[in-house]
Amino acid sequence: MRSFAFTPAESVGQAVSAQGGDGDAAYIAGGTTLIDLVKLDVMRPARMVGVNRLPLNDVERLDDGRLRVGALVTNTELAHHPLVTAHFPLLSQAILAGASTQLRNMATTGGNIMQRTRCPYFRDAAAACNKREPGSGCDALDGINRMHAILGTSEHCIAAHPSDMCVALAALGATLTLVGPHGAREIAFGDFHRLPEDRPDREHEIEPGELITHVTLDSPVEGAGAHYLKLRDRASYEFALASAGAMIAVEKGVIREARLALGGVGTRPWHAQEAEQALRGQPPETVNFEKAAGIALRDASARQHNAFKIPLARQAIVRALEKATQAATDS
Amino acid sequence: MDHSGPTREGGELALALTVNGEARRLTLPPNVTLLEVLRDRLGLTGTKKGCDHGQCGACTVRVDGQAMNACLRLAVMCEGQEVTTVEGLASEVGLHPVQRAFLEHDAYQCGFCTPGQMMSASALLEDERIGSDDAAVREAMSGNICRCGAYKNILEAIHTAREELASQRKEGGIS
Incomplete structure (x- = not known):
């Protein structure tokens, strides 16, 4: 090293x-x-600043029901925290679907949000990669792109965002607190990860020197059921080919609130907001879940090796919405 | 214990940590991993270097009780922490139940992944948040790869070790 x-x-x-x-x-x-x-x-x-001893290890419920998570809470601690398992099961499920025990014990909440893509061309210093070396090209476009994104891609980058935790955060809604040389500010989680467009090297809306100190989850949706479904090449310890994080609340036979985000298919944690909107007010039935999946994937664009992700993601969305509905209580 | 940590920028840094119950003080550059300290500086070669990228689990040790990949942890970030390696698993009364169960069930072939497997297993058996059924154990152990494919026997060994630990606890005899 x-x-x-x-x-x-x-x-x-x-x-x-x-x-x-x-x-x-x-x-x-x-x-x-x-x-x-x-x-x-x-x-x-050239330099590293060690932040693992900062006092950012607390998980606390705010008066308005939101959950404030210190950036150094480990993935393991967050997934098993009683307030998370009780009120934000989607987050717990998503975290535990990612990485290995050892990595979850080390990795932090802030670090998970900042994790880099697993694109093998990004990880190979000898390959062309606009994310690693702006302007050098993208070897993934015509390379082995089976694991790559189908949503939010550009002619400069098709790297998939790797995080499971971030899929849950996109669905649940959250606010990040950043502290930098010019003080503290907040930014919505949904605005934090950038699309690659023509600058895939600029991955986040973060200014030089800023540090994530907290992640504050939006208030939980009462009575909602949640399900995180991750489809991958092996049963554990593998990145998603496609994943769907779904949350559904049902009232008098219709969907009162729906949340949907996707992993493994987007260049950033993919929040399917139009699909959510289409679900609200509809009966929680498979035909409506299929329509929502169609909307979520309407703009999907595949390369040579990853076209299979479109039907795979569609099925993951439908199944996750069905499972979330089963877990919901009709009020 | 001194928790002030290393303070000097660049060059070598001072580090104090506990390894297998023994206080250690070292001076080292910041780009040295915990794995390299254990193997090259302290002679504890039971912890193996496999992929060196946190993918295989051969380097698994316990840091303040938690299983971690020593290859991805900078040694200087372990200031004041307690590290347990496979050399520290046995006690004065004999092998750890996990070690005995691995022997009994022949839960290895070449043995290269075994120290990491046993460190993960010993942590999992103390973690009440993880279930005891096959699926939960396999999931919790998925960060330890065995190229020989001894998974079936590893799983059986973990179940046996769990039973032994439970009966030890009943007798109030576990240290």
Whole structure:
């Protein structure tokens, strides 16, 4: 592994000031993405600021019902937290569908939001990749693109966003708190991940030196049922070919509230808002779930090896909505 | 315990941690992983280097009780933490129940993944949030790859170790 300087921080202020808005300095928390990519020579920070000792480990329910999660809460702790399993089961299911026990024990909430794509061309320093080396081209477009995205792609990048946790956050709705050299600000989770367009290297709406300190989940939808369905090449410890996170609340036989987000198919955590809108006010029946799936995938565009993801995602959406409905209580 | 952590930027950093119950103080560059410290600096070669990218689990150790990939953890981030490796699994009274069960069930072939498997297994058996059925155990163990394919026997060994730990607890004898 290449060498770098390391500064451990004990407070958010100290971390932000040590990072100093320097593009060559990286925050490190769990390190499960960063160390991997430094070893591959894909990320080359000259300095790292250690943030794993900052006091950002709390999960607390706010008076308005929202859940405020410290950025350093590990994926394991968040998935098993009693407030999460009781009120946000979709988040718990999605986290536990991702990675391995060891990685979930290390990886943090903030780090999961910042994790990089698993595109093999991005991870190979010898390949052309506009995300890693802007302007170098994209070897995935005509390469082995079986794992790549079908939604939100551009002629510059088709890399899929890898996170399961982020699919749940997209469906549930959340707000990120960022602290940087110019103070603190909030941003909606849905606005944080960028589409690749012509700048796939700019993945997030984050300013130099900013650090995610908290993720605040929107108030839970009362009586809703939730289901995270992840389809992959093996039963565990594998990235999604397609995944669907669904939440449904039913009242007097019609859908009062629907939430739907997709993983493994989008260049960012894919929030299917039009499909949600189409479901509201409809009976929770398979025919309506199929219509919603059609809407969610209307703009899907496949390359040579990943066309199978379109029917796969369609089926994942329908099945996840059915399962979420079964888990809902009609009020 | 000193929790102030290393403070110097660049060059070598001071690190204090506990490994298998023994306090250790080291000076090392920031780009050294916990795995490299264990194997190359402390001579604890039971922890294996497999893929070196957090994909195979051969390097699994327990950090403050939790199973982690030592290959993806910077040593300097382990300041003040307690690390247990396979060398620290047995106690003065003998092998850990997981080790005995792996022997009994022949839960390995080449043995390269075995230290990591046993560290994950020992953590899983202490974690009440993880179920005890086959599916839950297989899911919890999926971060440990066995190229020889000893999974069936590993699963049986874990069930046996669980029973032994439970009967030890009943007798109040586990340390």
